Amino acid sequence: MIKFATVGTGWITESFIQAAKLSEQYQLVGVYSRNEENARKFANQYNASNYFTDLEEMAKNEEIQAVYIASPNSLHFEQTLTFLKNKKHVICEKPIFSNTAELEKAYQTAEENGVYLFEAIRNIHTPNFKILKEKLHLAGDLRSAILPYMKYSSRYDLFLKGEEPNIFSSLYSGGALVDLGVYPLYLAVCLFGEPMKVSYHPVVLRSGVDGSGTLLLNYKGFVCTILCSKIVDSMIPCEIHGEKGTFVLEDAAPISEIKFHDTHTKESKILSVDQEEQNMVYECMNIADIIETNNHEEYEQLKDWSSIVLRITEEARKQNHIVFKAD
Amino acid sequence: MIKFATVGTGWITESFIQAAKLSEQYQLVGVYSRNEENARKFANQYNASNYFTDLEEMAKNEEIQAVYIASPNSLHFEQTLTFLKNKKHVICEKPIFSNTAELEKAYQTAEENGVYLFEAIRNIHTPNFKILKEKLHLAGDLRSAILPYMKYSSRYDLFLKGEEPNIFSSLYSGGALVDLGVYPLYLAVCLFGEPMKVSYHPVVLRSGVDGSGTLLLNYKGFVCTILCSKIVDSMIPCEIHGEKGTFVLEDAAPISEIKFHDTHTKESKILSVDQEEQNMVYECMNIADIIETNNHEEYEQLKDWSSIVLRITEEARKQNHIVFKAD
Known part of the structure; x- marks a missing residue:
């Protein structure tokens, strides 16, 4: 314990x-x-x-x-x-x-x-993420991915009234990319590795941070597009597109459902399992296991992912002159 | 006649x-x-x-x-x-x-x-496109749009076998953006006008043209993301995101269904009408009307849209050294 x-x-x-x-x-x-x-x-x-x-x-x-x-x-x-x-x-x-x-x-x-x-990021510790990673080869050569995470925040109502909630403040290191974009970004980094090139196209709010944005990650032969927002709603799932098939993920976090659509047979199948409704439990367990078994290898892997994600969000901000007080 | x-x-x-x-x-x-x-x-x-x-x-x-x-x-x-x-x-x-x-x-x-x-482009002549344009204000300030058009082409099978079908050939001015990307791109241009900035991230095939790609259109306070591909399949609809609500379009062409999701009430409603299954008929009728009534104003509008679309695809190609024989 x-x-x-x-x-x-x-x-x-x-x-x-x-x-x-x-x-x-x-x-x-x-x-x-x-x-x-x-x-x-x-x-x-x-x-x-x-x-x-x-x-x-x-x-x-x-x-x-x-x-x-x-x-x-x-x-x-x-x-x-x-x-x-x-x-x-x-x-x-x-x-x-x-x-x-x-x-x-x-x-x-x-x-x-x-x-x-440890950085607490729930989605990459779930059984469904592990299934996705294991089955990714089914898609053949990957060509693109579209990973949206866009939710209208009720705090935006306050922002529109002239206030500046933490999450929309550069003083508090807020913004859509670091707050919501990290979920799909972690998926991309853990599945595809570090991109060759990063470019971010944000909608910058009066407070100087991003309310919405499109983040592009360029890999060899393949482009990953991340959409994040705290000022609009999206209903579309995530998709990962390969030449042999497409993965459809109901959500970036938690990954509640994974469907694989075979491009040639046109057949679809569900690959995901039912997860705990309290899906943070997987993150808790993995972290406890690393601590208790002194699992350095897995710890180094998590450190690596965390570093890549932060490098990307920092680069994305820099490209757009989004500066935090902490910088 | x-x-x-x-x-x-x-x-x-x-x-x-x-x-x-x-x-x-x-x-x-x-x-x-x-x-x-x-x-x-x-x-x-x-x-x-x-x-x-x-x-x-x-x-x-x-x-x-x-x-x-x-x-x-x-x-x-x-x-x-x-x-x-x-x-x-x-x-x-x-x-x-x-x-x-x-x-x-x-x-x-x-x-x-x-x-x-005239350029024959079926989607912008349909009743549902006109409804969308008329109702767009319901979304409030627009912040983003995601417009995918990605279909695996059976000709890609030939391409993979070493052939070079027209649609994948620079000799025949092929590629995903000009062939499929123009549908969502026309939507963007007709709804939002000419963007301030264009950037294209393609997956370039051995023939020198794009098999897939992400095209970003930057507008003031708003980013439109277009995904096109002839080498992978996507199942997701198009979305246009405003601060007050989100439009979900079943397809970029034809626009078979338009749903509006109100961000604040969380209610959704269908705004589209049933269209002719042979949806090119609307394009035929509009063009015939312009010819028969000598409607210069509408003709100039179509010319304008066509020019903007071609300027964008040309710029997108140039950024990525995608050169057609015709250039």
């Missing part, structure tokens, strides 16, 4: 706590909130033995082995460093940090302190 | 003849094929009073008022000029010509000879 604590009290933290419980590999021992009332309530609600309003104090607590961080994006880096320096494993919600300089520094700090640092 | 003749004896020509008949505004009086046997058979099959194996001879025939051309792309220009110079209206199948130099020359020749030149 990994004794863990949480930073952040939003729905994503609740989701992680539920998933951790479901995995039977974690025990919640602490929660943090800046606000004492919130911290106490949250601890009570999830039977955590401790609550904290001081991050340093929590980091020094000897019972805690790992910390799950789901604060605003721009706080991830400093908070992560605090825990790593105190020899806690860190599971940091996506997007892990604002830029690669932060990521390198954090991985180095993790190594120096003999602990692990 | 417009007395017309045809060049080409493929399925698309048969389709045009059927549509022309259905429109009740045309009368087929001649057909052309290089091969006399084919020409005679085709004339018999469609009750054309004349058949020709000599293009110049057909062009000089006094009964013929208009000619529909559906030969290989690279022949369109020269054949069109021959007919225009003989004062025949020309309806030339998409993609009209190889480049804008040819298009300008042809429009000029048409004007000098007091006849019209």
